Structure formats: structure tokens, C-alpha cells
Amino acid sequence: MTESARVVYLDNGATSWPKPPEVIEAMASAMREQGANPGRGAYPMALAASRVVFESRRACADILGVPDSRDLVFLAGCTQACNLMLKGLLEPGDRVVVSSMEHNAVTRPLHVLSQQGVVVEVVAADSTGLVDALDMERAVKAAPTKAVVCQHASNVTGAIQPIADLADIAHENGALLLVDGAQGGGHLDIDLAGLEVDAYAVSGHKGLLGPQGVGLLYLRPGLDARELTQGGTGGSSSEQDAQPQGRPERYEAGTPNTPGIAGVGAAARLLAVHGAEWRAEEQRHFRMLKEGLLAMAGVTVYGPALNEPSVPVLSITHDTIDPDRIAFLLDRRAGVAVRAGLHCAPWAHRTIGTLETGAVRFGVGYATTEADVRTALAALAEVLA
């Protein structure tokens, strides 16, 4: 038995696993057959690499509801996308309204920006992690605001935030809506143009099912975010010292991660075909897990009520056994892979009341089975007995 064969993988909030075979093959093919640098030559292999990037961008744009794929930028991860979104758009003196559920990918860039003179107003979510749009509106109206910053879904409780309402609130008050969509991509049916967000950061390796090392940032047409990195883009204007301002090159200086981009493109093409079916199965297995956890004595489940919308992530604590101990025993006794701790989201844990203890997070994915859920629940019951 291989190490991976015995794993009941429920850490899909961190990264999805296993990756679809098509993703792995696309990455291998990119290295094997399209291994030249994309955008840097006109010989067949270089053009093939360029087309891999081009077609992957279009495939991702299709499943995210982005009409013009040039508005979707490939980066090295969602954290980089969040950094570009925030540092590229905010300036000293700006005021932002942000939810208390944000991940460190947002809070740490905001911390740096606050030291440079950006005013950060935090609005508390409720104990399930849900942000009240009216609370956000009150905060926005309290003073001139440059941007509303909010996640699409919580990486701790699974709560889905009212992004469409927040877009209206932001725009009615002359502000931008900047969204960390790390837990949204792939798990939710997303139409970014329809949501009218101004910027939206996506992880390539979570619900989108691609490999680690790829993230995407959507910038609505005309939004002038400063690029954070300058360098070679391979295409036009090589003779100029100034960074080209056209999209997507402006934000993609340096050699791109072609194998990773090939993988996320292959994943996007799969999601275009199977996404609705996979999301339905994820939700069915997630509900099964949540029902089982809610029925366990001594267990507190952090997340929206059973019938409320949620991405397939939740956290739990136990009355007497620490989260790290639960995670360790689940792994040792039954090969159940979950993550204990603060999940890089101390603000969120402070909001739901678990900052001191942390919590155990379960994340269901497209490949999770009923047997996985039953195994995890039985193992947890034994650990807690």
C-alpha cells in the first residue's frame, strides 16, 4: 500500500487532492512537448507554449465569467494576486472597509499598507463567519472609502459572503469592491462580470483543481492597478525601459509557470464540463459530514446552519480535547488528513471565538466519497470517546 492510498483526504480547504489525471498529463506535456518559453519566440515549440498559456487563460476566463481573458492575469498564487489587488490599487490616505474574516493573504498586505497611511476599518462578522452587508454599508458611509475588501467564502467556516450586495454598496458610495476568492473558485458557480466586482483573486490549486504555484487575478476593464513587478514580457515594446501597460503582460513580468498554467487550464476545461455535477456531489458529501459532526456530543461546529449556503469547509472544536490532538489521532488511527490550528486566518478565529485554541478544519473536495466521510466520522467518534 502506498502512503497516499491510505489517506482519507479532507484538507481540500488547503489544496485539492488528488488532482485530476488530465491536469497531471497537461503539466507533463507542457514540460515534455511545449517546454520552450512562451511568448519569446516564433519557432513551433515556443508558439506551442504560448498557445498553452493563451488557451489556459481563455479556459479559466470561461469558467469564471470573464468576457475578455486579457483581464485575467496569471500569478504565482492567490496570495500574490491579493497583494497585487491591494498594493496596486491603494495609496496612503485611502480608507478601506474590510471584513473580520479575512485570511493573512489580505490582512498582512493591509497591515503593511496601514503603516504607509492606509486607514483600515474592520467590520465584525457573526459567529458563523457571515458578514452582514448592512454593517459593511454603515462602515462605508461613515467616511469616504476607497475600497471594500472581502473574501468570497471563509476558509475557516465556509460562510459565503454577500458579494453582489457588497458590490452595490461599494459602487453606490464611489468605492471599489476587491475580493479574495481563494475558497470560491471551483466550489462556486462564478460569474465575475455579473457580480460586478472590481478585482477578484483566485487560487489555482484549491477548488480550481490545478497545481500549487498558480493564482489568477481578475481586474475589471479599465481599472488601473499598478504592477508590483517589472521585467521582461517577451512581446511588444522590448526596446522600452518602461513596463508595457497592456494586459495581461503588464502584470506578468518574467518567465511564466507554463506547466502550472497548463495544469490549471486543463482543470478549467474539466470544470466547464463536470463542474456542476462535481459541486453537487461535494455539497452532498459536505452535508453528510456536517450532519454527522453536528450530532456528536461535545463537538462545536463553526459554520453556517445546515441548510444555509456554504463552500465545503468547516471547523470544529471539542469540549475537552485540543484540536491538534484530534488532528494527530485522526491521522494516526485512520489516515484522515485534516488541519488543526488557525489556518492562516487569526482574524477569522478571533471572530468565531477560537483564537486561543484553534480548530480542526475539514474540507470536502470533488474526489471525496461517502466512504471517506463515514471513515472520518467513525474515526472522530473513536478519538472523542
Next chain:
Amino acid sequence: MSGSEPRPFVVFGFDSVHDTLAAEDVLRSGRVPAVTIPSPRELGELCGIALRVEPSAAPDVEAALAAAGTPARARATILDR
């Protein structure tokens, strides 16, 4: 080495590799033959890629690209083999 004589072609340059490949897609869909080549200096570029077409096809290319919303940034005539 080829012994063929240079003859005129029309080349189209775009703002980015992305735009060049998008234009290539448009032409492919319209069955307009185009060859992807390194950008010639006549386009004002020494880097990147461009599309080369027969002069007789150039009006159709411009019309197709304009209709698709992907017009070329620059056009030039070059001698090539």
C-alpha cells in the same frame, strides 16, 4: 539555402502575444491563411511575434480582425521568402 526570390508579404503586429494569438484564432476560424513569424523591424519591434499574410489577403484580414474586435496595432509590407 532556398533559392527562391524574396516577394512581398503583409505583416500585422499586435500589442501583445496574447493579442497575436487571438488574431491568429480569428483568421484560422475564417480560413484566412496566416503564418506566425518573429516580429520584423518594419513593425517597430525587435521582439515578439507577428502574423504574415499574402498581400491579396490583407484587406480580408483587416476586416476580419476589426469585426472580431482584435485590430492590429501596426501593419507593414516586407520582402520575404
